[in-house]
Amino acid sequence: MRALALSGAVPDHGAFAQATSRFLMLAGTALIIAGVAAFFAFNWAELHRLAKFALIEGGIVAAVFLAWRQGLDHLAGQAALFGAGFLTGVLLAIYGQTYQTGADPYGLFLGWAALILGWAVIGQQAGLWLLLAVLVNLALVLYWGQVLHPPEAWIEDLAHVFGPASWIGYLLSDFRLAQLVFSLNGALLIAWEFGTRRGVAWMRGRGFPRLITLFALAAISDAALLLIFTSEFRGADRLPIVAPILFAAFVAAALWYYRAVERDLFILAVALLAVIVVVTAFVARVLDGFDAFLALSVLVVAQTAGAAAWLRRVARSWRAAA
Amino acid sequence: MAGGGVSAATPAVRAVFAALEREGRIAANWPERVTTALAAEADASPWYVRVLIGFGAWLASLLLITFVVSSLLRSESAMIGVGVVMMVAALGVRFTSSHDFIVQATLAVSLAGQALLAFGLAKYGVSAMLWAVIGGQIVFALAFPDRIHRFLSVLAAVSAAVILMYYLKLQAGIHVLVLALAVGFLWLQAREGAFIARRLAQHVRPLVFGVLAAMLGCVMLSTLYVLPELMGRGDFSFYPRPWVSSLGFGVLLAWLEWRLVNTILRDVPVATRASFIGASALIVAISLPAPGIAASLVVLLAGVIYAERLVVGIGVGFFAVFLAAYFYGMEASLLAKSATLTATGLAVLALRYVLMPRLAGRVEGKDA
Numbered sequence: 001m002r003a004l005a006l007s008g009a010v011p012d013h014g015a016f017a018q019a020t021s022r023f024l025m026l027a028g029t030a031l032i033i034a035g036v037a038a039f040f041a042f043n044w045a046e047l048h049r050l051a052k053f054a055l056i057e058g059g060i061v062a063a064v065f066l067a068w069r070q071g072l073d074h075l076a077g078q079a080a081l082f083g084a085g086f087l088t089g090v091l092l093a094i095y096g097q098t099y100q101t102g103a104d105p106y107g108l109f110l111g112w113a114a115l116i117l118g119w120a121v122i123g124q125q126a127g128l129w130l131l132l133a134v135l136v137n138l139a140l141v142l143y144w145g146q147v148l149h150p151p152e153a154w155i156e157d158l159a160h161v162f163g164p165a166s167w168i169g170y171l172l173s174d175f176r177l178a179q180l181v182f183s184l185n186g187a188l189l190i191a192w193e194f195g196t197r198r199g200v201a202w203m204r205g206r207g208f209p210r211l212i213t214l215f216a217l218a219a220i221s222d223a224a225l226l227l228i229f230t231s232e233f234r235g236a237d238r239l240p241i242v243a244p245i246l247f248a249a250f251v252a253a254a255l256w257y258y259r260a261v262e263r264d265l266f267i268l269a270v271a272l273l274a275v276i277v278v279v280t281a282f283v284a285r286v287l288d289g290f291d292a293f294l295a296l297s298v299l300v301v302a303q304t305a306g307a308a309a310w311l312r313r314v315a316r317s318w319r320a321a322a
Numbered sequence: 323m324a325g326g327g328v329s330a331a332t333p334a335v336r337a338v339f340a341a342l343e344r345e346g347r348i349a350a351n352w353p354e355r356v357t358t359a360l361a362a363e364a365d366a367s368p369w370y371v372r373v374l375i376g377f378g379a380w381l382a383s384l385l386l387i388t389f390v391v392s393s394l395l396r397s398e399s400a401m402i403g404v405g406v407v408m409m410v411a412a413l414g415v416r417f418t419s420s421h422d423f424i425v426q427a428t429l430a431v432s433l434a435g436q437a438l439l440a441f442g443l444a445k446y447g448v449s450a451m452l453w454a455v456i457g458g459q460i461v462f463a464l465a466f467p468d469r470i471h472r473f474l475s476v477l478a479a480v481s482a483a484v485i486l487m488y489y490l491k492l493q494a495g496i497h498v499l500v501l502a503l504a505v506g507f508l509w510l511q512a513r514e515g516a517f518i519a520r521r522l523a524q525h526v527r528p529l530v531f532g533v534l535a536a537m538l539g540c541v542m543l544s545t546l547y548v549l550p551e552l553m554g555r556g557d558f559s560f561y562p563r564p565w566v567s568s569l570g571f572g573v574l575l576a577w578l579e580w581r582l583v584n585t586i587l588r589d590v591p592v593a594t595r596a597s598f599i600g601a602s603a604l605i606v607a608i609s610l611p612a613p614g615i616a617a618s619l620v621v622l623l624a625g626v627i628y629a630e631r632l633v634v635g636i637g638v639g640f641f642a643v644f645l646a647a648y649f650y651g652m653e654a655s656l657l658a659k660s661a662t663l664t665a666t667g668l669a670v671l672a673l674r675y676v677l678m679p680r681l682a683g684r685v686e687g688k689d690a
Contacts, residue, residue, distance in 0.1 A: 013590070016586050020678070023638075024674035027670050028668070028673075031645070031663050032664055032668065034663045035661070036664065038656050038657075038663060041656050042656035265371070269370045269371050272374065273374050290388075290392040290393040294385075294386070296385045297385035298427075300378055300430075301378065301423065301426040304426050305378075305421075305422035308374065308422050309422040311371050311374075315368075
């Protein structure tokens with residue numbers, strides 16, 4: 001404890017008072033907001049539609065006012081603008097629910113994204129851009145499933161039973177859509193990294209590119225796995241090999257870029273994890289018999305050990321160069 | 323002499339150790355020991371690399387189990403025998419090498435062996451199997467020289483204990499388990515420095531975080547709700563009387579605050595210290611139906627006192643996750659949730675407005 005005190009790791013009286021004050025403010029506000037939300041949820045069905053709109057719109061106006069007063073460089077101002085962006089979607093959902101517009105859900109997410117685009121541009125914060133990216137992804141997936149390639153009715157019924165996540169999961173079992181989702185997120189990632197290289201201050205954080213890389217890798221790994229497990233390798237006239245090529249190119253580019261240019265061990269680890277999954281799946285498809293499980297187990301061990309050793313070597317070389 | 327040979331140590335680290343030497347708290351040969359310790363710490367993998375290794379081990383062990391069960395084993399007795407052999411072999415080989423491939427392979431073989439042993443023991447009844455899992459995982463958490471294995475063993479032991487409690491319809495005792503884990507976490511945190519000084523950092527760190535994760539996981543059970551009809555008992559409750567856990571966490575919170583007012587806040591007037599402890603007792607009293615609130619405060623305060631930023635982050639993150647889960651849980655009505663959450667929030671803000679000026683005023687007075 002004495003060493004911690006000497007190092008300054010244990011806060012002194014003043015730092016403790018400041019941190020406690022901030023925590024109590026945030027925790028108290030979060031608890032009251034959750035409590036008020038629970039109260040309205042309790043009475044929601046009885047509320048008049050105008051009261052519902054007034055509540056949500058009042059929240060949006062208050063959040064925008066707070067963002068303006070606090071300033072967009074301030075954490076509270078940024079959080080308020082994000083809150084306004086989130087409530088915009090709630091307003092659209094209640095509008096659709098109240099007037100039964102009959103519009104497809106993809107329209108909700110697309111409209112939501114369009115309405116908050118301006119705030120995202122002036123807000124200059126990763127949180128709003130991440131919300132925008134999630135909305136555009138959802139709009140693309142739902143447009144595919146509701147307009148371009150609607151599945152059979154019984155699959156929709158099944159999705160109603162198991163919830164929207166199962167519905168989206170089912171849609172992503174079409175490798176063409178998975179490739180589109182990958183392309184969208186790949187483009188977002190490139191744009192973000194371009195901004196980072198140009199020295200844009202608010203783009204320096206690594207949260208957004210890491211999450212978008214996860215989306216892109218998940219989509220293209222999904223497409224590659226679908227090809228591995230559903231294609232007839234032998235006797236097929238034409239294999240849809242776009243997904244494996246995109247997968248290999250993206251992983252290779254990520255391993256080079258995030259090692260040599262923008263050092264990010266997290267993305268390197270995730271890219272190697274995707275390689276382990278796809279390579280193991282491919283070997284599993286090629287091998288036959290129960291003995292294959294032993295070979296696959298050894299293969300996974302070898303790949304993971306190699307990946308861990310390489311990641312440690314990279315981290316060591318960065319430390320040595322620093 | 324200070325700092326000679328401590329190439330990896332930053333000037334701040336050197337200054338701390340030099341000050342400790344001047345105070346006579348450490349021996350003069352600290353530079354060599356610090357160099358060794360820092361080199362070992364610098365080579366430790368970040369959490370996401372450990373997740374990658376853990377995933378690889380889990381997948382490999384699953385494939386190995388499938389191979390063993392499908393090709394070699396036909397009976398439970400054989401599963402028990404092969405499982406024990408795999409576990410002992412993995413443990414023995416792991417002691418001989420730290421090569422990446424060996425680390426991976428022994429982790430996978432050990433996990434596969436444990437699963438086979440558990441499957442085999444199932445023929446003697448669920449209780450016997452779960453007791454064996456608990457005992458075996460405690461042994462492996464202490465003996466297996468691998469951070470990931472130790473962390474997973476703690477989680478597996480606690481999971482088996484929880485399942486056993488529900489299987490034996492002893493879920494009323496969940497509070498004993500939760501509070502024992504909380505006490506264990508605080509004890510390990512308090513003694514961590516002593517363990518590290520005895521070169522047991524590899525042992526204690528995964529145990530601290532394993533016990534913490536298990537404790538928070540158990541508290542999350544209080545947000546679950548199962549229809550009593552589905553359990554065949556009209557009076558069934560997944561986490562009966564959650565206020566018992568809240569009270570226990572309240573006692574631990576008071577103990578931590580006692581430490582706080584005697585260290586960081588020791589120059590604060592007695593009345594302010596008393597009101598600090600009293601106000602948090604009020605928060606615990608109001609949030610009795612939601613034990614996660616007091617639990618997150620305990621974790622948060624432990625992180626502050628023991629200067630563990632990760633623990634502070636876990637405390638804040640758990641507070642948010644618990645709040646969301648409690649909000650969506652079905653055990654309490656929306657009106658009851660609204661009352662608990664709003665009253666707790668108001669108490670927290672009241673605490674801030676009553677207490678903070680006194681604390682801040684003391685700082686200003688000191689500065690002036």
